[in-house]
Amino acid sequence: MEVTQMLVVLLLFGLLALLIVALAAQGRKQWNKKSRSHRDDGKSNGISFHKCQVHKKQKQRHRKEKPHQHIFIHALQAAVLKSHGGNVTSMDFSNNGKYLATCADDRTIHIWSTKDFLQREHRSLRVNVKLDHATLVRFSPDYRALVTWLANADTIRIFKMSKKEDGSNSFQPIADDFPKRHKAPVINIGIAETGKFIMSVSSDTTIIIWTLKGEVLSIINTNQMNNTYAVISPCSRFVGSCGFTPDAKVWEVCFSKSGQFREVARAFELKGHTAGIHYLAFSSDSCRMATISKDGTWKLWATDVEYKLQQDPYLLLTGLYDEAATMPCILALSPDAQVLALASSNNIRLYNTKRGEEEENFYKVHGERVAEMTFDTTGRFLASCGDKVVRVFHNTTGQRAIVEEIRGLLKRAPTETTRQRLNQQLIQAQATLKKLGAVKV
Numbered sequence: 001m002e003v004t005q006m007l008v009v010l011l012l013f014g015l016l017a018l019l020i021v022a023l024a025a026q027g028r029k030q031w032n033k034k035s036r037s038h039r040d041d042g043k044s045n046g047i048s049f050h051k052c053q054v055h056k057k058q059k060q061r062h063r064k065e066k067p068h069q070h071i072f073i074h075a076l077q078a079a080v081l082k083s084h085g086g087n088v089t090s091m092d093f094s095n096n097g098k099y100l101a102t103c104a105d106d107r108t109i110h111i112w113s114t115k116d117f118l119q120r121e122h123r124s125l126r127v128n129v130k131l132d133h134a135t136l137v138r139f140s141p142d143y144r145a146l147v148t149w150l151a152n153a154d155t156i157r158i159f160k161m162s163k164k165e166d167g168s169n170s171f172q173p174i175a176d177d178f179p180k181r182h183k184a185p186v187i188n189i190g191i192a193e194t195g196k197f198i199m200s201v202s203s204d205t206t207i208i209i210w211t212l213k214g215e216v217l218s219i220i221n222t223n224q225m226n227n228t229y230a231v232i233s234p235c236s237r238f239v240g241s242c243g244f245t246p247d248a249k250v251w252e253v254c255f256s257k258s259g260q261f262r263e264v265a266r267a268f269e270l271k272g273h274t275a276g277i278h279y280l281a282f283s284s285d286s287c288r289m290a291t292i293s294k295d296g297t298w299k300l301w302a303t304d305v306e307y308k309l310q311q312d313p314y315l316l317l318t319g320l321y322d323e324a325a326t327m328p329c330i331l332a333l334s335p336d337a338q339v340l341a342l343a344s345s346n347n348i349r350l351y352n353t354k355r356g357e358e359e360e361n362f363y364k365v366h367g368e369r370v371a372e373m374t375f376d377t378t379g380r381f382l383a384s385c386g387d388k389v390v391r392v393f394h395n396t397t398g399q400r401a402i403v404e405e406i407r408g409l410l411k412r413a414p415t416e417t418t419r420q421r422l423n424q425q426l427i428q429a430q431a432t433l434k435k436l437g438a439v440k441v
Helices: 002-064 396-411 416-435
Strands: 077-081 088-093 099-104 108-113 124-128 134-139 145-150 155-163 169-173 186-191 198-202 206-210 216-221 227-232 238-243 248-255 261-270 277-282 288-293 297-302 314-320 329-333 339-344 347-352 357-362 372-375 381-385 390-394
Touching: 088 372, 088 381, 099 134, 124 169, 134 186, 145 186, 186 227, 198 227, 206 227, 206 238, 216 261, 238 277, 248 288, 277 329, 288 329, 297 339, 329 372, 339 372, 339 396, 347 381, 347 396, 357 396, 396 416
Parallel strands: 088 134, 227 277
Antiparallel strands: 077 390, 088 099, 099 108, 108 124, 134 145, 145 155, 155 169, 186 198, 198 206, 206 216, 227 238, 238 248, 248 261, 277 288, 288 297, 297 314, 329 339, 339 347, 347 357, 372 381, 381 390
């Protein structure tokens, strides 16, 4: 009996041992399967993470890549000025021809040396505009101050040159900005070369004449429905304005012999267009004016007249510019009035003002529309802005005009000495054109 019970116990222990072994084997099998599953998941997650990282890096690289830069190449391009980080909205050459000031929406103004235009590198003096940016910039007559229009403050701020401890120059804002007087966006500012007044014009019908300290001398109502542009003449006597009406108006800013402001009086009008005028400009001696109109024509006028004796300006030439009928246009007149530059969208064309013929064209000059153009004081260069760069062009149209003029003078030269001098000038002008590959006269 005892033997039987012992056998039963041993059998039960054996069955229990077999059950434990079976369960252990089953657990080990499940564990291995689970481990393999985790390893596979780990591998899968690793690949997925790697792909995610690659995709992330690609996106970061894409974000870091600079936006597409506008490419423009032309044989007559003399320089490309690139220091601005935002779109350049305005520029101005100093009266002595040595400097070019540019402003952009990156809160900076840069002052460039014109002697570097033909060099590989173009250095500039940077002026910071704190908490705002300038949309317009003009040099003072002595080039020791900058007159600017601020985008956010809607007012004029003047920056004056000062010397640093190391002897270098800097421009710092004066204590107070001008008071806010305009009720519509300002489209241009200017300072008289005599230094007697500052002009600002807004897109309604308002032109304000200021002292250099921000006091209002006069407010002009142009009665032109709206203004499209206004500018001070280089002789500082006149302010020309244009707008919705087909007539450009010229006002005289009058001062006494002692320099005291007297009044602003209507001087004369330029009548001949049949639609509103986009833009106007004076020659350096104020004896010529140019206008571009929505009627699709540009005109050159003689303004050296005795307007006080009721003598009207007279038309010298009319040229065609079809784009002016469908879109806003701007212009620049060379100092000697021999060349007219017209711009619409991002294209520029240069015309000879004696014959009205187009002589040069620059297409897609900027990535945005041309915001402003200006000739330097010598007439050698034409500068334009519209995106983040300023482009400077050789004025070959002006050089050809000089060649043509010298040839005309040679035919009438009274003495041998005069002929020799003119011949030398002709040789130099032709050599310049040949160097630029533009000898078509």
